[in-house]
Structures are given as C-alpha cells and as structure tokens.
Amino acid sequence: MGGFIQSSTMRKFAMALSGLFLVFFLLQHFIINLTSVTSPDTFNELSHFMGTNPLVQVLLQPVLIFGVIFHFAMGFILEAKNKKARNVNYVKYNGGANASWMSRNMIYSGIVILAFLGLHFYDFWVPEMVHKYIQSHPEDATRYYAETIAKFESPVRTGIYVVAFIFLMLHLLHGFSSSFQSIGWNNKYSKALKGFTQAYAIIIPLGFIFIAVYHYLNH
C-alpha cells in the first residue's frame, strides 16, 4: 500500500477520504441503532433491508470493509514512517505544550477501536454470515431486534462497548476536523466546521453509549 500511494501528501489525502467515508457510515449506523430504542419494528425493518438488499450486500458492504481495512492499514504505515523520521527521541518532549492529547495519540485510540471492531465483528458480523451463508436459514425479518439486545445482557460486554466509544470520541475529536485540513479545506468557514465536527465527535459516540446502556438496563 505504501507503494500504491507514494507521496506523503497523497497518503494524507487517502487517509482523510477513508476517514470521512467511515464518519458518514457511522452516522447511518447510529440512526439505525437508535431505532432499536424508539421502535423495535422499525429496527427490524431497517436491519432486514440492510441484510438482504443486493446493493448493500454486494456493493456497499465490500466498499465499507475495504474502507475500514485501508484506514487501519494506512494508519499503521504512517505511524511506522513517522517513527522512522525521528531516530533519536528527545530526553524531554513537552508535546502537551503545543498539541492536544487526541492529536498526538491517534494511533492508540485507533488500536482500541480496531480491537473493538474485532469484538463487534465477532458479536454481529460473523454470526450473521454463519446464519445466512453457512447454516442457510430462511430469512426471518423479525429476528434482528432480539439478537441485538441479547448482546447487551452482559455488563462486561456493555462496559467494553462504552470504553470503546469513549476512544472513538477521542479519535473523532481530532480526526474528523483534521480530514478537512488534509483535503485542503482551511478557510473562513473552518472555525464553524470545527465546531460541527467536535459536536459530532461527542454526540454520536455518546448516542451509541446511550443505546448500549439502555439495552443493558432494559434486558
């Protein structure tokens, strides 16, 4: 992948585009999840649509999986290159004096999110693939709600989800606004845009936390 995008500027651009794509996906995921709190029937309908629509399954799902893998792989490539760019570390480095914790630790918040995605795929994606393609059960459009809330019976799993979403918040607090800088967007509207991205970075993960805790408390 390092050979695919040779220049540092193009790597930044690709990282930003994949990040913006994932931010947009997150919003769609959140809206569907929120219906599990407001209307189980709507949640079942939307989940059935997403799980059976050929366009979603054949086109959007592979694009999403590619986007996730690309974003993480590029993140690790950039981190390795950046470590190589300073072969001797400072004895004293006051990073907090000039940059936020979030911006300096994107790789660590990213690793936590990657670990969470492993659990999330194990919880939802793998059983879904087994159900549909290995066991070949006939489609039941009413199964999704019960399957989802069953995952939040465990306080440990719910706690892991909450912690992961806090790290997602930290990642987005820098990453979302940073993406616009990387694609060359820095103008008189940037301050307002940063406000929007920070509100998004806080509200969406808090919303996911609310949904997880809601189902835990109401199972």
Place this chain on the structure above:
Amino acid sequence: MKLTLKIWRQENANAKGKMETYPIEGIEGDMSFLEMLDVLNEELVAKGEEPVEFDHDCREGICGTCSLQINGEPHGPDKLITTCQLHMRTFNDGDTIVIEPFRATAFPVIKDLIVDRSALDRIQQAGGYVSVNTSGNTIDANSIPVNKHDADDSFNAATCIGCGACVAACKNASAMLFTSAKVSQYALLPQGKVEATERVLNMVRQMDEEGFGNCSNTGACEIECPKGISLENIARLNREYLSASTKS
C-alpha cells in the same frame, strides 16, 4: 540566578551522545539564552574543558540559525521567538533546564547541539524559486497587479526563516509547514503561477526523500513557529499538490 543545565553532548556525528549536567551561577534575567550559554562556555574553557557547540548568527531572530530544544520545546517555552530572543527572565532561580538539539532523522547531529539542516535547503532548491528573465528585458515586479490579500498572505508565508522548529516540534518530524510556506509564497503570486505544478510536486518529493515524517495536523508546528506561519499554508500545499497531480 542559579540554574542546573542538562545539555546534550556529542563528540561528532558518529559518536554516541549523552546528557551532561552543568551547575551555573550569576545568571541575570536580562541575559539572552545564548548569552547564558556564552557564560557557561567561558567557564568551561577556563577549566580547560571543551565548550558546548551551538548554532547562532544574527542573534536578533531573523536568520533562523539558532536551534535549541529547551525544556521539551523548540526555542523554549515562549511563543513567536527564536532561541536568541529568549531571555533568562523566563526561568526561575533554581530551575533545571534541559537543552537538546532539534531531533529528526533528516537533521543529523554534527556536534553537541548543532544539527545539519541542509535538508531544508534541498527542499528549497527543488522548486522554491521563480525563473526570471534577466537578459535586459526584466519586467518591474511592481508593474504586475497583485491582489492585496494574496500579497499579504504571500508575505506572511515568506517570513519563514527555515529554522526547523516546525520539524523539531512535530511528533512525526514533518517538514510540511516549512515546505508549505515556501510553496505558498510563490503560489499566491502571478510570478509563481508559471512553475506552480512542477514546484509543488518537486518540493514534496524532495521533502519525502529527505526522510521527514507525515503531517498528522496536530498543529504543534504552528504553535512553535517563531514567525507564526499558519496551518492555512499546509492546506494550500495540499490543494496545490492535488491540483498538480491531476495535471502532471
């Protein structure tokens, strides 16, 4: 003022360096940081020891030669100044001050606190210029109308003194702020448009070849830049690069 200095000492580029501790007394608040080091060196020479090598030239903040990482920040804790403009009144009696060279793989240490920053010169040489006809038909620059806003932004970008503080401050040792300032200073002016495509491609290629890291938009460079070069220049570099990539 009585201070404890912890200073990086390294015999030469190939030697293994280490931190050495030097107590120093009689430092006045009105002394500049470099004058404080001068006092230390006089004491070391008097004792028959090797003085601490450090870079300096104009000592008035315009040449970009002085380059010290002081207590974990390039040019020390004060903002919008170079090391030579840092005064000892910033510190308190009894303080310990850690002094290191700017760290980047592209800035190898030559001796003690002196690093080789010629990588920045090579980025400049890769495209940081405009070709002007000097055969006798040279057109007066003032005869070309320039938008005031663009002229101001270009001038601000041109105030970069190439000290390397942006590289030193960046957790990735990225030279993106320096390169973007040099690209912007020409990209904003009509005289710079002719070579704009090759300029940005060549300068970014040279920056990558020198081994600088990737910009991750932490903003540390902008905060530590003694001339206040803005991150807007990096966004402009990104736009220029994307535009040039589609043309080349």
